[in-house]
Amino acid sequence: MMKARVTVTLKNGVLDPQGKAIEHALGGLGFGGVGSVRQGKVFDIEIDGTDKTKAQAELKAMCDKLLANTVIENYAVEIA
């Protein structure tokens, strides 16, 4: 059993209204000096087996097919 973390973030240039809202809310709460805020998603996935290379390939396929929208999002896969 391996534990993997997939992080999906918006590509540069893609508008992020949710991030902008958080940025303004932080300003409103008195947090100065906050530049841009961008929000993304993280998936913690347990994968059977011990072959990291195979798991990496499988996680990449999961991202391409389901977890990320590769038109507007980047993803990164880490296996612990």
Added chain:
Amino acid sequence: MMKARVTVTLKNGVLDPQGKAIEHALGGLGFGGVGSVRQGKVFDIEIDGTDKTKAQAELKAMCDKLLANTVIENYAVEIA
């Protein structure tokens, strides 16, 4: 200008129906060997200044006040 990444994940034991839905969807797409899937959030935040200790404290306060619901969520702060 420092770049920080805040990762917010559900605490153990908190139900994650969204993660469960993804787990089933992955199974339906033919990905075998997938154990549990848990979904979380990630925030990429730019902070002015160069004092990492101060930024760390400020990010912790942001998590406690806005970014995380500490009743059901854990958070981790990394400053690049």
